[in-house]
Amino acid sequence: LxxxxxxxxxxxxxxxxxxxxxxxxxxxxxxxxxxxxxxxxxxxxxxxxSLWTAAKKVYYELLYEARTNNDIVRSAQYSAEKIPIVLLYGFFSSRKTLAVMEKLLTRQGYEVMSFNLGGSLGVFFTRGIPETAEFIDRKIQRQMKRYGFEKVHVVAHSKGGLVALYWLLKNGGAKYCDKVITMGTPYKGTWLVYLAIFTPLGFFWKDVWQMRPGCSFLKTLHETEIPKNLKIHCLYSNQDRIAIDTAGVFKANGDIIGVPMHHLSHFQFLARRDVASTIGRIIRDEPLLTKQSEESLSSQDETVEHLDLDSHKSAG
Structure with a gap:
């Protein structure tokens, strides 16, 4: 002003x-x-x-996270016989946010990989969506050549879902991925990005411009033809304040299935056993079960819950 x-x-x-x-x-x-x-x-x-002291503590905490606390234990190798799951995290998150979901999926017998997507301080994910899609394309192809597997599944949270869709639809990722699962992805954008756009951060963070409601980037993504072999599952919730309710479902002509999980908030998608169980069922092409009450879902985190259908290890 x-x-x-x-x-x-x-x-x-x-x-x-x-x-x-x-x-x-x-x-x-x-x-x-x-x-x-x-x-x-x-x-x-x-x-x-002191406000100044508190600000310095926050800065040093971020710096510590950037330098020492973004590592995930790497897998020695992947099997050529198995299809690994690639995990992608969301805006201003770090690779560390995937730790719980990686463990839950690994316990189900899946091989899981993730990458440091870069951004602020080299850790917090603020890179543009197209350039990140190109980055993961190079990383995935490198791992495919190294270990011999021929395809991957992708599970992505929030902005990571936009990266996954861009990679699949614009970078040819659908040639070696036929199944993607997104969680709380703001396919219609989110007004929260204006909190960054109306500050100097808008000059440095390309991704916030690409997540504006109604922006040309999102319109182009929705208008892109979906390959016939690609199945898109969108986990969404009316408790999500980033991708509110069905705004978390990709709207395009193709094999797209919305999976409501209305007992979850935005970040709970990353750390729930019922979410990991649902992901496992989707990957194994098992039917999702009948709906239980919202109260049961929200109170029994340790139990794999039933859902209604409406329509991981790391790599360097």
Whole structure:
């Protein structure tokens, strides 16, 4: 807003008035930004804390995560006889968020791989969707040549689902993947990206522009023809505040199946046994079972729950 006011003022008056209005505007903007921070710092110090100290702690925690805490135990090798599952995580998440789901799928006997998708601090996923799709294409093909398997399944959370679909539909990934499962993917975009777009972060994070509701990127993705061999399963929830309800289902002509899991919030898709069980059933082409009550689903995390149908190990 200060910038808008400043540049709008340029069309008025003499050059001296422009300078005056510009300096006045910048001074007001600086005061409106600084005064609340100083007041908050004063209150925090009265309580024996400090906003500056807290900000430094957050920074060092992020730096520690970036440098030391993004590793997942790597598998020695993959079997040429098995089809591995590629896991993809979402916006501003790190590879570490996949740890629970990797373990749950591994216990079911699946071989699981994941990649560090890069981004802020080299860890937190903020890269553009097309460039990430090209990146995972290279990584998957490299693993296929190394271990001899001929196809993969993909399980993707949130923004990772958009990456997966772009890879499958635009980068030829459907040649060696015929089954993708997305969880809480904002196929219609999310208004939350404007929290970044209206800040300087919008200049650096390409992906937030690609997840705007109604943007040309999403429209093009929805209009792309889906290969006949590709099955798309979309796990979604009306408790999800990122991809709300059926906004988490890809809308296009093809073999697309929406799987409601209304007892889950956005990030619970990554750490629930019933989700891992559902993924296993889909991959094995087993039918999903009849629906249980929402109360039963939400209260029995340890039990594999039944769902209604409406229509992992790491690699470097």
């Amino acid at each position: 200060p910038e808008v006011y400043f540049f709008a003022s340029i069309g008025e008056g003499t050059s001296s008035s422009i300078v005056y209005k510009g300096l006045t505007t910048l001074s007001i903007a600086a005061a409106l930004t600084t005064i609340p921070l100083l007041l908050y710092e004063f209150v925090m110090r009265k309580r024996g804390a």
